[in-house]
Amino acid sequence: MAKKKVGIIGGGIVGTVLGYNLSLYDSVDVTLFEKDQIGSGTTAKSAGTVCLFDDSLPNKFWDVRLYGFxxxxxxxxxxxxxxxxxxTGTLVLATDKKVEESIKTGIALATAAGYKAEYLTDHDKINKILPDLNLNGILGAGWTRDDGYFDPTMASNTFVKKMRANGAKVFTTTKVEKINMHGNKVTGIETNNRSYNFDVVVDASGPWTRFTGRMAGLELPIWHTKAEAFFLTPPKKxxxxxxxxxxxxxxxxxREGDNIFICKAHLTMDLNDPMHAGIWDPDKLQPTGGTDEYFLE
Ligand SMILES: Cc1cc2nc3c(=O)[nH]c(=O)nc-3n(C[C@H](O)[C@H](O)[C@H](O)COP(=O)(O)OP(=O)(O)OC[C@H]3O[C@@H](n4cnc5c(N)ncnc54)[C@H](O)[C@@H]3O)c2cc1C
Structure with a gap:
């Protein structure tokens, strides 16, 4: 039987995980195109907190969270x-009763899955984990010792190594410039140096999807959110x-080296507030993320 030919646009964490999983099937022939380097887009900016437990994802998505971890x-x-x-472990602070309830459920789920997790109300115990924390008004904290963060660029490159070992092809510094169509059906793509025929093309270009989508005549409603992030160096020590x-x-x-990386939680952003969200060309953003003009002196 002829193999299904699948082309993937984008070598971030999404494209590489997908490419690896497809490469496990003998019936699929996978080719991935990355215009820059593997894991160099949004994936390189990520804090990599795919935590066993935190408050960024409601507990009803526990299966997804556990699968990712x-x-x-x-x-x-x-x-x-x-x-x-x-x-490093993860510490989630209960600032009110509702958050506390959600933490307790998350801790119970992590414990049931066999991981070290507990809900702490003793402030001394919490401060033993994070001595510099001011706990005024904090009800307690969920503590998952088995937790930590990953390096998504490293993971993307590992998935590429594994998919190549399974026979998949991966091209870096290769930009997809055109999506070929026959009627409404995508038939292949063109890069800066040649064209390819595919049965299926998957667009995994993340924040570039508005532009790659247009190559197939689609106006995709992709919005970019601004995650204000700071690096703080603890004074004197x-x-x-x-x-x-x-x-x-x-x-x-x-922690990020000797600094503390602090970032606004993505789910707290208001898509109707131009301070939080908008439409940009990711290639034209300043290295800072392009938000400088919004900061007051
Ligand atoms: C500051 C920050 C912190 C974050 N922290 C976390 C976190 O702690 N935990 C978490 O789970 N998530 C976090 N995220 C979100 C996470 O980083 C993204 O959801 C994830 O990296 C998206 O991956 P992706 O593969 O979809 O996109 P990308 O990594 O952007 O990959 C898309 C790729 O497509 C390529 N591409 C685009 N156009 C073309 C083309 N025409 N031809 C070929 N290639 C093309 C790009 O070069 C890019 O490499 C964070 C994001 C940011 C910005």
Whole structure:
């Protein structure tokens, strides 16, 4: 039987995970195109907190969360470091009763799945984990010791290595410039140096999807959100303890070298507020993310 030929546009975490999973099937012939380097787009900016437990995803998506965490942990088991796991633990702070309820459910789910997780109300115990934390008004904290963050660019490159080993083709610095169509059916793509025929083309170009979509005559409603992020260097001293992934409902933080990376929680953004969301060409954003003009002196 002839193999199904699948072309993937984009070598971020989405394109590479998809490419790897398709490469497991003998009946599929996979080719992935990345205009830059593997995992160099949004994936390179990610904090990599695919946590066992945090407050960014409602508990009803527990299966998805667990699958994601275990997928990356399996990479680590096969080849240590291949998903860039840093086992810092995750601390989620209960700022009110509703958040506390959700934390307790998340902790119960993580415990039932066999991981070390507990809900702490003793402020001394919480401060033992994160000494610099001001706990005024905090009801308690969910603590998942087995947790941590990953390096998504590393994981993307690992998936590429594995898909290549399964016979898939991966082209970097190769931009898809045109999607070929016959009537309403996509028949292939053209890159900067040649054309390819495919049975199926998958667009995994993330924030570029508005532009790649237009190549197939589609106006896709892709909006970009602005995640204000800061790097803070603790004054006068170097961190001498393991800084966990820290989640408040409206922001999260984790260690990045000697700095603390702090980022607004993505789900708190209001798509109707131009301070939070808009439509941009990702290739034209400034290295800062293009938000400087919104900051007041
Ligand atoms: C500051 C920040 C922090 C984040 N933190 C987290 C986190 O802690 N946990 C979490 O789960 N998520 C986090 N995210 C979200 C996460 O990073 C994204 O959801 C994820 O990386 C999207 O992956 P992607 O493959 O869809 O897109 P991308 O990584 O952007 O990949 C798309 C790729 O397509 C390529 N491409 C585009 N056009 C073409 C073309 N014409 N031809 C060929 N290639 C093309 C691009 O070069 C790019 O490499 C964060 C995001 C940001 C910005």
């Amino acid at each position: 275990q997928t990356y942990m399996n990479l680590e088991k096969e080849d240590k470091g291949s998903a860039g796991f840093d086992n 170097k961190l001498d303890y393991i800084f966990p992934v820290l989640k408040y409902p409206r922001f999260y933080a984790r």
